[in-house]
Amino acid sequence: MIKKLLLYVIIAVITFFISYGLHNYLLTSLDSSPSYRLRDVYIFHASLSLFFVLTFELIIYFLKEFKDQIGFLYLGSIVLKMMLFFVIFRELLSTSLQLTKSDKLSLLIPITIFIIYEVMVVVKMLNRAD
Numbered sequence: 001m002i003k004k005l006l007l008y009v010i011i012a013v014i015t016f017f018i019s020y021g022l023h024n025y026l027l028t029s030l031d032s033s034p035s036y037r038l039r040d041v042y043i044f045h046a047s048l049s050l051f052f053v054l055t056f057e058l059i060i061y062f063l064k065e066f067k068d069q070i071g072f073l074y075l076g077s078i079v080l081k082m083m084l085f086f087v088i089f090r091e092l093l094s095t096s097l098q099l100t101k102s103d104k105l106s107l108l109i110p111i112t113i114f115i116i117y118e119v120m121v122v123v124k125m126l127n128r129a130d
Contacts, residue, residue, distance in 0.1 A: 004057060008050065008057065009050060011121075013046075019042070019110065019113045020039065020042040027102075034106045035099065036092045041107060041110050044085065045081075048084065048114075049081075056121075056122060070122060077118075078118075
């Protein structure tokens with residue numbers, strides 16, 4: 001159990017550092033800088049993804065009868081994550097700030113990366129025979 005949780009943390013941290021580092025390097029090499037702090041967006045998505053993945057693993061471990069509901073809980077977690085993102089970063093997403101295409105793409109990249117991380121982990125959890 002502890003090994004699984006630690007593995008999820010390590011994978012999330014490695015994913016964060018590699019993806020943020022490459023993204024930041026690419027933006028720097030293109031002389032492009034988003035009008036917001038890219039690191040904060042990555043930290044938000046990485047930490048919430050890790051929180052939900054660890055929560056799902058604990059639910060499966062302690063409440064085995066809810067294992068079949070993890071898929072639905074995951075869908076709800078995506079909605080909750082997006083709502084929290086809009087609340088926390090509302091000034092970034094307000095209509096008064098005009099985002100360039102590069103800025104918009106830089107917002108979507110961390111979302112996509114960490115959704116892929118979540119899906120891979122949740123599918124692995126659901127396919128695991130306990």
